[in-house]
Amino acid sequence: MNTIGHLINGEMVSGDPRQQDLVNPSTNEVTGKVSLAEKATVEEAIAAADAAYKNWRDTPPIKRARIMFRLKDLLEQNADKICELITREHGKVLNDAMGELQRGIENVEYACGVPELLKGEHSKNVGPAIDSWSEFQPLGVCAGITPFNFPAMVPLWMWPMAVACGNTFILKPSERDPSSALFIAELGLQAGLPAGVLNVVNGDKEAVDTLLSDKRIQAVSFVGSTPIAEYVYSTGTANGKRVQAFGGAKNHAIVMPDADLDNAVNALMGAAYGSCGERCMAISVAVAVGDATADALVEKLKARIVELKIGDGRDNNNDMGPVVTRAQLEKIEGYIARGIEEGAELAVDGRGLTVPGFENGNYLGASLFDNVREGMSIHTDEIFGPVLCVMRVDTMQEGMDIIDAHEYGNGTCIFTRDGEAARYFSDNIQVGMVGINVPLPVPVAYHSFGGWKRSLFGDLHAYGPDSVRFYSKRKTVTQRWPAGGVREGAQFNFPSNG
Numbered sequence: 001m002n003t004i005g006h007l008i009n010g011e012m013v014s015g016d017p018r019q020q021d022l023v024n025p026s027t028n029e030v031t032g033k034v035s036l037a038e039k040a041t042v043e044e045a046i047a048a049a050d051a052a053y054k055n056w057r058d059t060p061p062i063k064r065a066r067i068m069f070r071l072k073d074l075l076e077q078n079a080d081k082i083c084e085l086i087t088r089e090h091g092k093v094l095n096d097a098m099g100e101l102q103r104g105i106e107n108v109e110y111a112c113g114v115p116e117l118l119k120g121e122h123s124k125n126v127g128p129a130i131d132s133w134s135e136f137q138p139l140g141v142c143a144g145i146t147p148f149n150f151p152a153m154v155p156l157w158m159w160p161m162a163v164a165c166g167n168t169f170i171l172k173p174s175e176r177d178p179s180s181a182l183f184i185a186e187l188g189l190q191a192g193l194p195a196g197v198l199n200v201v202n203g204d205k206e207a208v209d210t211l212l213s214d215k216r217i218q219a220v221s222f223v224g225s226t227p228i229a230e231y232v233y234s235t236g237t238a239n240g241k242r243v244q245a246f247g248g249a250k251n252h253a254i255v256m257p258d259a260d261l262d263n264a265v266n267a268l269m270g271a272a273y274g275s276c277g278e279r280c281m282a283i284s285v286a287v288a289v290g291d292a293t294a295d296a297l298v299e300k301l302k303a304r305i306v307e308l309k310i311g312d313g314r315d316n317n318n319d320m321g322p323v324v325t326r327a328q329l330e331k332i333e334g335y336i337a338r339g340i341e342e343g344a345e346l347a348v349d350g351r352g353l354t355v356p357g358f359e360n361g362n363y364l365g366a367s368l369f370d371n372v373r374e375g376m377s378i379h380t381d382e383i384f385g386p387v388l389c390v391m392r393v394d395t396m397q398e399g400m401d402i403i404d405a406h407e408y409g410n411g412t413c414i415f416t417r418d419g420e421a422a423r424y425f426s427d428n429i430q431v432g433m434v435g436i437n438v439p440l441p442v443p444v445a446y447h448s449f450g451g452w453k454r455s456l457f458g459d460l461h462a463y464g465p466d467s468v469r470f471y472s473k474r475k476t477v478t479q480r481w482p483a484g485g486v487r488e489g490a491q492f493n494f495p496s497n498g
């Protein structure tokens, strides 16, 4: 059986004592195994990245950029294979995997511009014949720890920009679906990254803890659930590292009485149920303003839910594949049961779905709750499944208060035809990414991605301009060349132009 190992110093390595099964969520068949790196294996990767750093740091940015151009080509040439790997281990439908990959490639395209992005800032004559500039130097060895739900895209948020900035990198993908990330890293080497510049270690907590404690790691990017994000942030920063840790979400959409309801329903169907709701930007709560809006919204959603096609991810006619694991399926079903107990009205029950030919798969239909209220666990918790909650409020402000009071602040959106309301909403809502008639406001690669509140621990957002800052440190140089080599006497007051 195929065992997925690690990519260390340009070589595929395996042999750790611990391994974990890789399981196809559509059938629950074991498709392979993944090695779980022990401390010594991770240390080998860190040593390789550390040794590769000196030469890589001094490689001209334009040469690093050329590797990114080649990587983009290789990703496009191998797109079908990458998507097959994603679907086999994650379960999402192939064309959804293609969307994820395309978003990842856009991050590589942004990294192609790294010579421009690293140019720095220059000021001539900050004093008489004195020039000053700020340059952006790499940090050293950086690490990335990524979640299961975007196994190709999230690693591509991280390492292309990190290495383009002159760092070396160690990626620790999700142990549930590591194959696409490992294959893409091999393409990175094929594109021209020298051995040791990009390493992949597969594993779990033991690997993560080694990365968080080793002094040679300068910075850590993490994406995953909030409790782990908080742990990674507090442990990494306590060990003196720069850390950005992206956590969970509960994204609300406000549906105003003047919204184009058919458009809003179309948008909500994809945003709530696409990829089985296993997206950190999924809309899991629709807040309807006014009972008439809520009644019409629920009726239209119910009519659309019965039309959803659910089945194996390899069939692009399907709208939803299976959820990632049997445990996740049971957890989601548990939330649905609790929602009923807590008094919400289950308008559509997606439990108990069987897909012919895939009877052992982790299949769950779309569920819809109406009359959800604050305090219910289906509202407080991130379910990460195909469950949409409808809440009823009388005013937009009431809806905004619900959103602002929630522990997460990743994404949100408003459906309305009223520009003034939309402007007030986007200006005041305490959420990091806002859509106006756009349900999944995931920023494009040349902006940056990040939530507020407990959806992000750290300061700088992912990819885009913030990632250049995250993966570099500013050095400011002030320079004077005294004419004719004449030396002035000592000066004891603080230098100024006054």
Ligand code: NAD
Pocket: 145, 146, 147, 148, 149, 150, 154, 172, 173, 174, 175, 203, 204, 205, 208, 209, 223, 224, 225, 226, 228, 229, 246, 247, 248, 249, 279, 280, 382, 384, 410, 451, 455
């Ligand atoms: P997870 O937190 O279980 O795992 C993420 C990573 O952390 C994995 O690589 C895993 O191996 C590692 N990990 C798990 N437990 C650990 C522990 N105890 N100690 C150290 N490392 C540990 O998350 P997941 O289930 O893979 O992904 C889903 C979560 O990710 C959801 O909460 C989702 O909202 C979130 N997510 C957030 C964003 C964002 O940008 N904010 C994007 C995608 C996913």
